[in-house]
Amino acid sequence: MDSAIYVTLQKKASSFGAHIARFARLKPTKITVGAVLLAAITGCSSVGFPQVSNPFQTLPAPAPLDGVMPGEGQVLGTGAVNVAMLLPLSGDVASVGQSMANAAKLAMDFIAQSPNIGSNITLTIMDTAGNPSVAAARASEAIRGGASVILGPLKAESVRAAGAVARSSGIPLIGFSNNSGAASQGVYLLNVLPETEVKRSLAYAQSQGRQAFAAIIPNTEFGNIQNGAFRQASGDLGIAVRAIYRFSNEGEARGVIDQILPFLSSGAIDTVFLPDRATASSFGVLMEEAGLDKDNITIIGSLDWSGDLQIPQTAFLVGAVYPAVDEAGLAALRPAYEAQFGATPHALSTISYTAVLLSNSQTLSQSQPRYAQNVLTR
Structure with missing residues (x-):
């Protein structure tokens, strides 16, 4: 059902430019x-x-948390390359984050069921609570856990916070914000800007x-x-x-x-x-x-x-x-999503789905170093 999305991702190397991933070019449909x-x-x-x-700011964001406890995260897949995904599974946009997490699970299922693709990654989904302080803490945990790339968070403030942590460790981060001001050296964006x-x-x-x-x-x-x-x-x-x-x-x-x-x-x-x-x-x-x-x-x-x-x-x-x-990409995802989760996916779910397939691609996950800047930006 999602082969068109995967085929489009084979052209992903040219879709990263100026340190910003152009989501409109990654999707198999247009705006x-x-x-x-x-x-x-x-x-x-x-x-x-x-x-x-x-x-996304529909309610006040949670206050910064003191002494953030390590998040357990949900681990999916068995690939050799560790990938972390940071999403607001609680907080003011939890419904969006949960929908994106569900779509990421579907992408991992698709990878596991497609021998021609190859299961290259293990994905850990972690909750940021929609809070920059928590996002930074989760990024640190992901890096300590051996993540080669971080996908997310969603909000610009959280992308900046987590991105600063990732950049200091030399780990690329592909955020989901549509605020181009959140992008910087080593911090990319996968969304419509x-x-x-x-x-x-x-x-x-x-x-x-x-x-x-x-x-x-x-x-x-x-x-x-x-x-x-x-x-x-x-x-x-x-x-x-x-x-x-x-x-x-x-x-x-x-x-x-x-x-x-x-x-x-x-x-x-x-x-x-x-x-x-x-x-x-x-x-x-x-x-x-x-x-x-x-x-x-x-x-x-x-x-x-x-x-x-x-x-x-x-x-x-x-x-x-x-x-x-364009509804085509979401329409391709909707049947499997509704069958597994009994609900309609949020439009941004296509971003997390795409991000998982992108991070699992042979070109990125097996590059040396993994997810190298010259591969992401060429």
Whole structure:
């Protein structure tokens, strides 16, 4: 069922560049833009801005733990090469982490059942609790346990923390964050990055005849990356950018609406890039309260909108478009996942599945040294 994914991975050596793994090139499918339209549901009646945040931050992260006890981890496979996977199996995004862990187990099963592939690795899945301090501790444990490469963690902060530990020991780490700022020497990323998704999103709107763009982006670290991606993509596509608005709190966000309202009303701006998942619904409510005609405005979200529960309930965002990973890869994984675990896999499960197959590949696991930088980056 997953042979197409494996065949694609045979081309993996060219897909690592600038110390960032381009997940869109590793998957057997492409990113589609505009394929997801939000269902028509009654919008919110009031607005309240949550604190702007990075992707996945839906609840406060656990406080740093003192005296972290070693994690036992779940050991899968019998290969000679030790690989660790760090995932948030507890904490605020535990459901995502567990789904990714389940997909990793399926990948190991696929390897074991495919003699033509060869079982090169033993995989240990460890819980980071979605906490950078725990992630760093788990990375240390993995290295002491003989890991030749570390896969994960998920969040950018945890990737940085675990990556620093791995780098100091000369062990490569392939994180699952979509924040390109988390990548560094010896720390790679396996995900769809803002630089890719923003360009494709803007190109889609441009193809629909939209001509005058603006962006509303939070003053966060990830917002800075999205801002840079928006500016770069706009320049590459020859798009006219009328304004870029930044905000740090609710007062500034309301001020942004006051500033942009005349331009949206007059048609001087016809497209708004609104990437922040945490505040998208609040901006949608404010735009509706301002009496704007949403049929004359294109709202472009980000990949982080995917799976959000509040956004589809915001009337003004009905018809908004945002990039989504093509369903083909997830569809290939879904039957076996549902049969074994009785649930639907999270979209990010394809990343952990791919990461396991990648780490098991002969080219990487048997290179000297294993997972050598010249093999990962060529």
